[in-house]
Amino acid sequence: MTRLQNILGATTAALALGAGAALAEPAIIFDLGGKFDKSFNEAAFAGATRWAEETGESFREIELQSEAQREQALRRFAESGANPVITMGFAMADPLSSVAPDYPDTKFLAVDVTWLDTPNIRQVGFAEHEGSYLVGMLAALASETGTVGFVGGMDIPLIRHFGCGYAQGALAADPDVKIVANMTGTTPAAWNDPVKGSELTKAQISQGADVVFAAAGGTGVGVLQTAADEGILSIGVDSNQNHLHSGKVLTSMLKRVDVAVYDALKAGENLETGVFVLGLADDGVGYALDEHNEALITPEMKAAVDEARQQIIDGEISVASYYENDSCPAYNF
Amino acid sequence: MDKMPAWADAILVPLISLLLAAILSALVIIGIGEDPIAAVKLMVSGALGSTYGWGYTLYYATNFIFTGLAVAVAFHASLFNIGGEGQATLGGLGVAIICLALPWPHWSLALLAAIGFSALFGAMWALIPAYLQAKRGSHIVITTIMFNFIAAALLNYVLVNVMRPVGSMDPASARFSEAVHIPTLHELLAPIGIEFSKAAPANVSLLVALLACFLVWLLIWRTRLGYQIRAFGKSESAAKYAGINPVRITVIAMLISGGLAGLMAINNVMGEAERLVLNATEGAGFIGIAVALMGRNHPFGILLAAILFGFLYQGGAELALWTSIPRELIVVIQALVILFTGALDNMVRIPLEKLFVRFRRSSAGGSSR
Numbered sequence: 001m002t003r004l005q006n007i008l009g010a011t012t013a014a015l016a017l018g019a020g021a022a023l024a025e026p027a028i029i030f031d032l033g034g035k036f037d038k039s040f041n042e043a044a045f046a047g048a049t050r051w052a053e054e055t056g057e058s059f060r061e062i063e064l065q066s067e068a069q070r071e072q073a074l075r076r077f078a079e080s081g082a083n084p085v086i087t088m089g090f091a092m093a094d095p096l097s098s099v100a101p102d103y104p105d106t107k108f109l110a111v112d113v114t115w116l117d118t119p120n121i122r123q124v125g126f127a128e129h130e131g132s133y134l135v136g137m138l139a140a141l142a143s144e145t146g147t148v149g150f151v152g153g154m155d156i157p158l159i160r161h162f163g164c165g166y167a168q169g170a171l172a173a174d175p176d177v178k179i180v181a182n183m184t185g186t187t188p189a190a191w192n193d194p195v196k197g198s199e200l201t202k203a204q205i206s207q208g209a210d211v212v213f214a215a216a217g218g219t220g221v222g223v224l225q226t227a228a229d230e231g232i233l234s235i236g237v238d239s240n241q242n243h244l245h246s247g248k249v250l251t252s253m254l255k256r257v258d259v260a261v262y263d264a265l266k267a268g269e270n271l272e273t274g275v276f277v278l279g280l281a282d283d284g285v286g287y288a289l290d291e292h293n294e295a296l297i298t299p300e301m302k303a304a305v306d307e308a309r310q311q312i313i314d315g316e317i318s319v320a321s322y323y324e325n326d327s328c329p330a331y332n333f
Numbered sequence: 334m335d336k337m338p339a340w341a342d343a344i345l346v347p348l349i350s351l352l353l354a355a356i357l358s359a360l361v362i363i364g365i366g367e368d369p370i371a372a373v374k375l376m377v378s379g380a381l382g383s384t385y386g387w388g389y390t391l392y393y394a395t396n397f398i399f400t401g402l403a404v405a406v407a408f409h410a411s412l413f414n415i416g417g418e419g420q421a422t423l424g425g426l427g428v429a430i431i432c433l434a435l436p437w438p439h440w441s442l443a444l445l446a447a448i449g450f451s452a453l454f455g456a457m458w459a460l461i462p463a464y465l466q467a468k469r470g471s472h473i474v475i476t477t478i479m480f481n482f483i484a485a486a487l488l489n490y491v492l493v494n495v496m497r498p499v500g501s502m503d504p505a506s507a508r509f510s511e512a513v514h515i516p517t518l519h520e521l522l523a524p525i526g527i528e529f530s531k532a533a534p535a536n537v538s539l540l541v542a543l544l545a546c547f548l549v550w551l552l553i554w555r556t557r558l559g560y561q562i563r564a565f566g567k568s569e570s571a572a573k574y575a576g577i578n579p580v581r582i583t584v585i586a587m588l589i590s591g592g593l594a595g596l597m598a599i600n601n602v603m604g605e606a607e608r609l610v611l612n613a614t615e616g617a618g619f620i621g622i623a624v625a626l627m628g629r630n631h632p633f634g635i636l637l638a639a640i641l642f643g644f645l646y647q648g649g650a651e652l653a654l655w656t657s658i659p660r661e662l663i664v665v666i667q668a669l670v671i672l673f674t675g676a677l678d679n680m681v682r683i684p685l686e687k688l689f690v691r692f693r694r695s696s697a698g699g700s701s702r
Binding site: 032034060062063065066067068069071072073075076077090091093094115154155156157158161186187188323326 | 389486497502503505508532534605610611612654663
């Protein structure tokens with residue numbers, strides 16, 4: 001019994017020591033999709049890992065399992081002295097608005113949130129519609145059938161935002177293009193359902209689509225796989241997914257969540273707060289071009305897209321944002 | 334046939350099952366190179382070691398009491414209602430509609446209205462599968478699970494297209510007004526001098542859940558309707574012969590079941606989130622099945638099982654926060670408990686029963702001869 005008590009005592013001491021050393025560690029709260037979702041959350045994990053490897057420091061993390069944990073995790077991390085605390089996804093906005101004011105000395109980074117009015121939060125949004133516009137142009141230019149596809153996760157505003165930019169870009173490159181769009185499901189399982197992604201891709205191929213853009217988290221893995229198997233092109237999302245099927249993935253819509261997280265961790269407690277929307281000009285979004293897809297992007301396509309990119313930055317082309325309009329001029333969801 | 338004493342059936346069997354689940358979980362934790370004793374300590378202290386931990390444990394438990402009771406009532410009528418998820422989703426919709434529609438003067442009135450609406454919406458969602466079962470013979474398991482998906486799709490549509498406030502990109506309803514904020518345990522216990530954590534979400538709906546436990550017990554074992562439900566569940570043909578209308582009992586049992594599942598919304602929608610979010614029920618409807626199984630379909634057993642699952646949820650959250658045990662493994666631990674207490678129940682029960690019978694025989698033999 002005494003030995004057991006000694007062991008228990010030692011573990012408690014070790015735990016306490018661990019907690020003590022952890023005081024200044026930053027923390028990341030991954031959304032329900034989990035940190036290995038091959039896109040949004042994984043990009044944050046990649047950015048944090050890069051920071052940890054470069055500096056030799058460590059960070060705390062939690063992958064949320066339930067809605068009630070959102071506020072709980074925020075509060076516990078802030079209470080333990082973690083600084084900055086990084087949150088992923090728009091669903092953290094509401095808990096942040098009630099927790100952040102209670103910890104004025106803690107800095108928060110909220111990815112995908114831009115509408116809060118709290119001084120100690122760095123809110124980073126991305127102009128996904130602009131990046132989607134560019135890959136939409138590429139899709140229409142690469143399509144031989146004149147039909148391009150879009151596979152979303154759930155029918156929520158964020159995904160409509162992606163799809164709306166994509167549709168506008170496709171129509172800009174080819175006014176006669178036909179767009180087919182499907183959503184994977186109505187439960188959170190829709191973000192991680194590669195089988196259904198594969199089914200939807202086959203359905204869109206049967207409707208004539210020969211380029212499919214997946215904005216559906218882990219479901220996109222199935223979309224890219226089926227597109228490669230069936231000999232059509234696909235477009236990845238968030239992270240650069242060109243390498244998943246080299247020569248079969250037309251491009252990826254990049255959303256540099258990893259850079260946002262890396263920069264925040266690097267700034268540490270001196271994190272600059274405020275609202276930041278990263279667009280094409282800041283390289284916050286863009287399209288991926290590397291050795292895996294250079295054979296697919298012809299010089300004419302590249303020239304057309306780069307010109308559009310510059311025009312968007314200069315304000316000559318204005319891409320309608322679903323977020324701002326609550327409706328889409330190019331596609332009716 | 335020889336049986337083991339009731340206390341062994343109700344307490345010993347679940348305890349041994351739990352122990353087996355705990356041992357297997359410990360092996361799994363050792364397998365990934367973590368310390369199981371530290372993990373258990375963390376879970377216990379995180380879930381039960383403070384009023385903060387209790388607040389979360391009881392919050393989850395309240396959800397599971399409602400869904401567990403829902404499954405149990407249907408089960409007494411031999412109906413397997415696995416649509417608690419959808420019924421609770423619809424209950425949430427009912428709560429959100431009534432909370433947002435009227436300018437409530439006081440939370441108590443709003444709570445009464447929310448109880449009515451959540452139960453009504455949940456019951457209505459169970460009515461269609463009940464009717465199809467009673468009149469058309471469509472199996473209730475198939476229809477209720479399909480209705481879960483219809484409920485999810487409906488909620489998705491309503492939140493994105495109807496209830497979402499203008500300009501907000503979060504698929505959720507507007508926040509309810511301050512007036513419909515129902516008291517948390519902190520606010521409830523502070524006036525009588527008991528200090529309870531401010532941050533924890535457990536609220537007055539816990540009391541509603543306890544009341545529901547009592548009423549279900551009253552209904553099933555102390556009323557004529559409860560007797561009819563049980564008789565119908567034991568043998569449909571005998572019940573028919575005794576003049577019990579099977580259509581009526583099927584529909585009524587499912588209405589009560591759906592209503593109880595819908596009631597969960599006063600806890601998670603009105604008590605915790607104070608707005609309707611897309612993923613409001615998050616599996617509590619399915620956990621209710623395990624809770625009812627483990628609680629032997631008795632309200633008191635369900636109460637205990639719900640607290641156990643609340644402990645697993647909150648303890649699991651603490652593990653996720655403070656260790657590097659991945660959340661998939663926490664699900665494995667929760668699943669092991671369900672597996673042993675629910676699915677593998679007879680693995681413990683039958684040997685234990687034999688043991689008791691042999692023990693009794695040998696002692697009886699010794700005394701009489």
